[in-house]
Amino acid sequence: MDDAYSTQMTAGETVEASGLEQLMALKEGDVFLVADGWGDMKGGADGLFAHDTRVLSRWVMTVGLARPSRLSSGVSQDNVFFSCHSTNRPLPPMGGRSAPAGVLHIERRRFLWDERMFERIQMVNHGMEDVLLPLAFDFGVDFADIFQVRGTPRARRGTVHAPTMDGRRVTFRYTGLDKVERHSCLSFSEPPARLTGQRAEFMFSLPKGKTVDLYVECGLDACEAPDAQRWRLNAVHARIAMRAKRRRGASVRGPRSPRFNDWLDQSRADMALLTTDLPTGPYPYAGTPWFSTPFGRDGIIAAWQMLWLDPSLAKGVLTYLASRQATETSLYQDGQPGKIMHETRGGEMSALHEVPFALYYGGVDTTCLFVALAGAYANRTGDLDLIRKLWPNLIAASEWMRDYGDSNGDGLIDYQRGADTGLSNQGWKDSEDSIFHADGHFPKGPIALLEVQGYAFAAWKALGDLGERLGDDRTAEWRARAEQVRQLVEDQFWMEDEGFYAIALDGDGQQCRAIASNAGHLLFTGLPSVERARRVTKRLLTAEFRTGWGIRTLELGQARFNPMSYHNGSVWPHDTAMAAAGMAGYGERAAVAEILAEIYAAAAHFHLRLPELFCGFPREPGEPPIAYPVACLPQAWAAGSVFLMLQASLGLSIDAWNGTINMTDPVLPSGLERLDITGLEIGDAIVDLNFRHVDGRAVVVPRHKRGNLSVRTLR
Structure with a gap:
């Protein structure tokens, strides 16, 4: 991974x-x-x-x-x-x-x-x-x-x-x-x-x-x-x-059925287990046993999954990654000024540079995600003090996106490793065979991944919004870059004959026409048009993607499809959760609630602890999901998946600038008649939210509200 x-x-x-x-x-x-x-x-x-x-x-x-x-x-x-x-x-x-x-x-x-x-x-x-x-x-x-x-x-x-x-x-x-x-x-x-x-x-x-x-x-x-x-x-x-770590932030409890609550408890406990309190704040390490260390991408996504419940994780992640931001170019470390760390290690082999991971920057998406998370954190908390503190780091990250991330000047973020010791693929699907053309052959670099452009779009938008609040005169430029990225993706990645986006562009600008779950991450960023988002959602919900236990990383029938592979047909809970959250952002609620129920069913077979990934075989009556033999347990972004999917199912968003909590067409998963969220804080205000099924609809009742905030249900 x-x-x-x-x-x-x-x-x-x-x-x-x-x-x-x-x-x-x-x-x-x-x-x-x-x-x-x-x-x-x-x-x-x-x-x-x-x-x-x-x-x-x-x-x-x-x-x-x-x-x-x-x-x-x-x-x-x-x-x-x-x-x-x-x-x-x-x-x-x-x-x-x-x-x-x-x-x-x-x-x-x-x-x-x-x-x-x-x-x-x-x-x-x-x-x-x-x-x-x-x-x-x-x-x-x-x-x-x-x-x-x-x-x-x-x-x-x-x-x-x-x-x-x-x-x-x-x-x-x-x-x-x-x-x-x-x-x-x-x-x-x-x-x-x-x-x-x-x-x-x-x-x-x-x-x-x-x-x-x-x-x-x-x-x-x-x-x-x-x-x-x-x-x-x-x-x-x-x-x-x-x-103390488990009690940070708001809590979520389901119905009296202890099994669902046990899943919530286990997921919260796993996130607490993996969270280490560093001098810069809490940081969710990626997973045990092999990833028990700070990772950039993993930490950002895990913090984002928990953001609505516990913003302290995002604050700790942003602060730590800012302290490790690259200041010079290193081919061995895949680093350039402004780039955000992918991984850090403390052993002898790293110290001796026998492996490049003492401080390694070979993640093409982490810098964009860093900026995007800063924007999401600010919207959730209204904490401009932290944004002011991080502003030089955010500007340096944007300069990396502009000057280094786009190596060929085409307006898209791309990657090509600097040394043979680095990662050959530098998105979240970083195994050697995860990015390919429709016929299965590997692309030449530099490679521009689909989801990374979505992260860049979200980053430029976040900079524009934050810059406006801080009075920075580059706001219009950043918003223009966001629109430029959006247009480039729609023009160059969209495959009209497939009704879907290509997984990547190769070094010649040619589409890698593999049909993969990366498009779900693009939905998460809000980049696609409404019409195209609906077409992508429809395809992600077909049996070729959907196993009954979650969404496959690669569509059935694609070249290199293998349900037992690491990235080419397996199910990753965090990947499914991000796709579900992306669908929810475009109004899909019922299917998102169904996917949440499917992931819960998978978790029940894994003793309520979701692994890093599992095999992408279809669900069969009376049979459990099939484990991937060397998956990490526990894994932070697997543990956080339930909370992101719950947020998506409830249509819950928080606007700290205006002190509002919005629920847009909330839906409770099948069999879940009630859900209680207690201690949800926005600035100095706090509220409990009680969700109930009433006449076939999910209804929310705010309770114990203290401070200046409003709770709205939108239909």
């Missing part, structure tokens, strides 16, 4: 023959952890990662001489705790006795806080006799860079020093080729009976009916001795911090 290695599958990703869907992730700040259902990490695609370096690569628990029998495992709905419940297999004889299977309950429970893994192993003897329990952990730290873990080869690397032991503590050290010394420390609450640099062995005496706890910590700095008090205190901090 988001970098040059996004579609690779390493051997470790095929854990238990079904990949990342079997792995479970925790995240806190710039630290994340991926383990299997037992809580074990085996040095494949799993481990404990900090700042893009794996600081615990192996962590495997055995009871007796075997892995315990797993009863259940999962991550708590608030995404703070992982737990695995298991029981023992028959234990080897100790003192002439052997404990039978199933008499011990063993719970592994862990969380992340303050760049540290906290784990508790709780052992309860439910048998009729005392038990001697041999417990062991195999561990290791390879300090591998995240790109190395994902399969990028390295000719050489730094020095992994021999671990040092100190009673109940093991310290690991690595000196990288970047001259940075990295540390990791593993510590136990009880001294092991035997401790080496790779294994800790314990022998616990469990009287019948009694409980014994073992606490473990792993962090980047010197380990303190773990104990129950440290566990409880840090667990409280972790849970309070997550709760």
Whole structure:
């Protein structure tokens, strides 16, 4: 999805023959952890990662001489705790006795806080006799860079020093080729009976009916001795911090049916999990495990999805991206002055420029989206103070669009990577085979993507509106550029015989006549004429696009169509949501509500957590959607999709300049008889909105209104 290695599958990703869907992730700040259902990490695609370096690569628990029998495992709905419940297999004889299977309950429970893994192993003897329990952990730290873990080869690397032991503590050290010394420390609450640099062995005496706890910590700095008090205190901090993130902005609740509310809760919890509070404000990291870092495009779209409920995300994203705006030209980084960052990484390989992603700008759409989001944020909040602060960055971004984004002077934003290490395709569909002509052959560059022109149109419009409020005398020029882009798209991308827009123009100005979901993003920006928007909407709603679980990225029957591919026929929830929001902008409500219901049905099969993508096979009665084997879970813009689609279905828009909330032809999805939005803030005003089905229509009743604002329903 988001970098040059996004579609690779390493051997470790095929854990238990079904990949990342079997792995479970925790995240806190710039630290994340991926383990299997037992809580074990085996040095494949799993481990404990900090700042893009794996600081615990192996962590495997055995009871007796075997892995315990797993009863259940999962991550708590608030995404703070992982737990695995298991029981023992028959234990080897100790003192002439052997404990039978199933008499011990063993719970592994862990969380992340303050760049540290906290784990508790709780052992309860439910048998009729005392038990001697041999417990062991195999561990290791390879300090591998995240790109190395994902399969990028390295000719050489730094020095992994021999671990040092100190009673109940093991310290690991690595000196990288970047001259940075990295540390990791593993510590136990009880001294092991035997401790080496790779294994800790314990022998616990469990009287019948009694409980014994073992606490473990792993962090980047010197380990303190773990104990129950440290566990409880840090667990409280972790849970309070997550709760605070989940409570930002307004809340949405459905009917009494707990399943729909659970989906809303899970989506909000996933967005909170992925949001890291940076010095510049909250930022939704793209996803775990491979995209747990700030991405430009992903952060902007996730913030836009949540904008109507929680504008603080957009403020944090805009402020952070402004601080990372390019100031010079770099072919290796695909950067030019004014361009907005695509991705940033903190590992050794990035620092050494073995990969270009320490600060990489190879996203052709991010700069336009940055400006467009600033306009949307201002309309939602009326926060001109932030716009004034960002104005130099917005002007620099507009100058990039004018001077660099349009490489051949034809008035369209285009791309062509500066170095072979960069992304060959630089829109959101960035896999190598995602942009092509009708016969399947790849276009020559520079390539002008359809949806990017829509983003540019929205950016120029936003600049015009903001410039007028700030008294900038270039307002007319920016509005003229928006109109120029609109006309160019209508003239050069429209295919009258198809009733649709081409996915791109190649370097010769020829249409790439593939029929793809990119046109849905164009609708989202409001660029097409009403008549053409209706024709595009009609085609997007056909069975060739619509699977019953969402909208495919590529129409059935197109060259390179493959429902199991990354971008050429799969379903991406955020892509479906943006298309739905685009349709709603042109008055389509009923179909948008139906698509929301379809995505909800898909989410129900994925345990209420929408993956990054899933396969684009048609929906069959009684059968679930088919998972894409290495999709990220959770993914920020997948989690945010439900909220954008709800906004689209309700026809809800907020005009902070005039203090109004408008609902245009609101529709509730089938089976949803009511919806409550509480704590919706506009400036200093706040209101609750209660939606109900009355005589076949959705009716909204404002409640608990405080401050100067008006709520209007438009038909």
